[in-house]
Amino acid sequence: MPDPAQPSPQPISKDKDMASNNPNNPTSTPSRAATATATWQEVKPTRKVVVSEGLWLRCPACSALIYRKQMEANLHCCPECQHHYRVGATQRVEQLLDAGTFEPLFTNLRPTDPLNFRDLKSYKDRLRSEQAKSGQSDACKAGVGFIKGRPVMLAVLDLDFLMGSMGSVVGEIVTRAIEGAQDRGIPLLIVSGSGGARMQEAGLSLMQMAKTSAALHRFQSAGGLFISLLTDPTTGGVTASFAMLGDVILAEPKALVGFAGPRVIAQTIRQELPDGFQRSEYLLKAGMVDRVVPRKDLRNEIARLIDYSGR
Amino acid sequence: MSQYYVLEFEKPVTELEKQIEALDAELAATPPEAQAAIVRRIDDLRSAHQQTLKAVYSNLTAWETVRVARHPKRPQSRDYIEMICKDFVELAGDRRFGDDPAMVTGFARIGPHKVLIVGHQKGRNTTEKIACHFGCAHPEGYRKALLKMQLAAKFNVPIVTLVDTPGAYPGIGAEQRGQAEAIAVNLREMTGLRVPIISVVIGEGGSGGALGIAVANRVAMLSNAWYSVISPEGCAAILWKAANEQTNTAAATALKLTAADNLRLGIVDAVIAEPLGGAHRDPNATARALEQWIIAQVADLKRLDGQRLVDDRYARFRKLGAFAEQADTQTPLA
Numbered sequence: 001m002p003d004p005a006q007p008s009p010q011p012i013s014k015d016k017d018m019a020s021n022n023p024n025n026p027t028s029t030p031s032r033a034a035t036a037t038a039t040w041q042e043v044k045p046t047r048k049v050v051v052s053e054g055l056w057l058r059c060p061a062c063s064a065l066i067y068r069k070q071m072e073a074n075l076h077c078c079p080e081c082q083h084h085y086r087v088g089a090t091q092r093v094e095q096l097l098d099a100g101t102f103e104p105l106f107t108n109l110r111p112t113d114p115l116n117f118r119d120l121k122s123y124k125d126r127l128r129s130e131q132a133k134s135g136q137s138d139a140c141k142a143g144v145g146f147i148k149g150r151p152v153m154l155a156v157l158d159l160d161f162l163m164g165s166m167g168s169v170v171g172e173i174v175t176r177a178i179e180g181a182q183d184r185g186i187p188l189l190i191v192s193g194s195g196g197a198r199m200q201e202a203g204l205s206l207m208q209m210a211k212t213s214a215a216l217h218r219f220q221s222a223g224g225l226f227i228s229l230l231t232d233p234t235t236g237g238v239t240a241s242f243a244m245l246g247d248v249i250l251a252e253p254k255a256l257v258g259f260a261g262p263r264v265i266a267q268t269i270r271q272e273l274p275d276g277f278q279r280s281e282y283l284l285k286a287g288m289v290d291r292v293v294p295r296k297d298l299r300n301e302i303a304r305l306i307d308y309s310g311r
Numbered sequence: 312m313s314q315y316y317v318l319e320f321e322k323p324v325t326e327l328e329k330q331i332e333a334l335d336a337e338l339a340a341t342p343p344e345a346q347a348a349i350v351r352r353i354d355d356l357r358s359a360h361q362q363t364l365k366a367v368y369s370n371l372t373a374w375e376t377v378r379v380a381r382h383p384k385r386p387q388s389r390d391y392i393e394m395i396c397k398d399f400v401e402l403a404g405d406r407r408f409g410d411d412p413a414m415v416t417g418f419a420r421i422g423p424h425k426v427l428i429v430g431h432q433k434g435r436n437t438t439e440k441i442a443c444h445f446g447c448a449h450p451e452g453y454r455k456a457l458l459k460m461q462l463a464a465k466f467n468v469p470i471v472t473l474v475d476t477p478g479a480y481p482g483i484g485a486e487q488r489g490q491a492e493a494i495a496v497n498l499r500e501m502t503g504l505r506v507p508i509i510s511v512v513i514g515e516g517g518s519g520g521a522l523g524i525a526v527a528n529r530v531a532m533l534s535n536a537w538y539s540v541i542s543p544e545g546c547a548a549i550l551w552k553a554a555n556e557q558t559n560t561a562a563a564t565a566l567k568l569t570a571a572d573n574l575r576l577g578i579v580d581a582v583i584a585e586p587l588g589g590a591h592r593d594p595n596a597t598a599r600a601l602e603q604w605i606i607a608q609v610a611d612l613k614r615l616d617g618q619r620l621v622d623d624r625y626a627r628f629r630k631l632g633a634f635a636e637q638a639d640t641q642t643p644l645a
Binding site for chain 2 (some may be wrong): 062091109110112114115117118119120167169171172175197198199201202204205206207208209210211213214215216217218220221236237239240241242243244245258259260264265268269271273274276277282286287288
């Protein structure tokens with residue numbers, strides 16, 4: 001159970017999050033097109049994410065012309081073909097948790113620029129513009145809430161912020177979420193969607209892989225249940241750490257999940273990649289995930305898994 | 312010292328080496344009474360050589376360091392095993408898929424200690440290099456490493472890992488067999504091993520493929536090794552949109568991947584000095600320095616019991632990261 005004595009540390013930000021997530025206000029959905037070009041590590045999206053801010057959009061999978069509000073009401077899936085659009089962390093939290101139960105945690109962590117990193121643009125500037133665009137301070141949102149009445153610690157990586165890449169803040173929030181789940185004795189659900197470790201924090205990002213995995217060792221040895229949900233796309237250092245360490249690993253349909261991105265692999269082996277390579281269904285066949293679960297069934301499936309874990 | 316492979320910035324040094332070699336040959340062919348002059352010239356050249364070497368190597372850029380770390384003559388895990396270890400008993404296979412030659416594992420003695428050695432191997436000739444995928448291990452390599460480490464833990468044998476990889480192998484088979492999962496499981500399970508774990512980045516410390524055997528109580532780097540989240544070329548290709556000499560240099564610098572940088576960031580605990588001119592100029596001296604450091608660390612860590620070792624390792628990684636913790640949670644941004 002969430003500790004009732006634990007005060008909600010950030011009521012204001014919570015309100016703000018709710019406001020910015022009003023599905024009836026299409027302009028509040030931040031454009032994800034810009035993100036994809038920022039620090040996208042190795043994986044080139046095969047389909048464009050929601051680009052248009054208009055009322056209508058064309059489904060990249062079935063080409064149907066769909067009404068944006070209808071798509072959003074359908075958990076950001078195409079009403080015609082159930083193509084799963086990418087969703088930001090705020091919407092994800094809303095979709096997964098019982099309405100109004102989310103209590104954000106660790107909201108006071110802020111990224112710094114420990115290496116004074118500068119590529120074509122400085123990391124400081126990138127952070128500022130990503131923060132301005134997304135209204136988030138970094139690429140992970142965590143907190144406690146309920147799924148069909150069952151308490152969970154939830155951490156969600158946010159593709160809208162530097163492609164969900166893991167730097168020190170993301171690593172720290174994920175680690176604290178793991179520790180928090182252990183302290184509270186509740187199941188842990190991490191929703192991954194990430195380009196991998198964040199290059200702009202270089203070695204420190206790499207160390208987050210070890211840090212989060214170490215925390216999972218403690219949590220899982222102590223009998224904690226960790227459900228890992230893989231969404232499109234999950235690659236690199238996030239896959240090679242906590243994302244693949246779930247006691248149960250679920251994946252959304254057709255999500256790209258891998259260690260190396262398809263472009264890097266194609267360049268290395270100089271061969272065409274097999275059809276559907278690194279997509280959820282392929283991973284299921286390869287034995288790498290437990291279940292491929294459509295978005296609409298996630299809450300039910302997760303609740304059932306929690307019940308089986310007896311926690 | 313003759314070399315097949317000369318780094319651009321080492322050219323002044325190798326020029327002098329050639330001259331010394333030529334004079335050495337001349338000396339051998341000269342009658343003893345006329346040798347004094349040549350000996351003097353050789354001595355002069357030798358001191359010039361040392362000075363040039365020092366000048367070149369004390370001012371290596373990050374990208375030049377990466378080039379030294381990849382020098383084809385640089386000693387690899389198997390070289391160090393030959394130079395440092397006694398009674399090496401190699402152990403093969405992951406019992407699940409196969410044996411990955413890019414990962415060497417086996418019991419050995421280093422000084423007074425029995426240890427398990429785990430190391431990336433790049434391969435010394437073309438055939439070996441191809442078999443080892445140039446040091447890029449497959450999932451079976453990481454699973455083999457973990458299996459042997461668990462074996463060592465069972466018998467209370469300390470673990471020494473030698474890191475030298477550009478990264479884990481990116482390929483179809485590797486993905487199918489769970490490259491990410493194999494590395495992730497190593498990260499998690501190494502955390503819980505109740506024996507001392509010591510890692511040294513001896514050449515390249517490329518990303519998750521390096522970290523996959525480097526969750527240790529103590530981590531060191533040889534002074535010309537590099538360790539980071541991505542190779543400079545990979546980083547340049549993504550962030551600079553092109554990998555060439557100029558962007559690679561910029562990326563290598565930005566990534567703070569040198570031994571000194573990693574020490575400053577707390578990512579490694581020690582830097583083991585290579586001889587002047589890099590490990591490839593004097594593998595033996597490098598091996599001695601490496602041996603000394605390993606022996607000292609094993610002796611030190613052996614004093615701790617299993618739980619203390621696990622706690623020490625956890626604490627080491629738990630504190631890594633740089634972020635600000637804002638008291639005022641209402642300010643949304645940094």
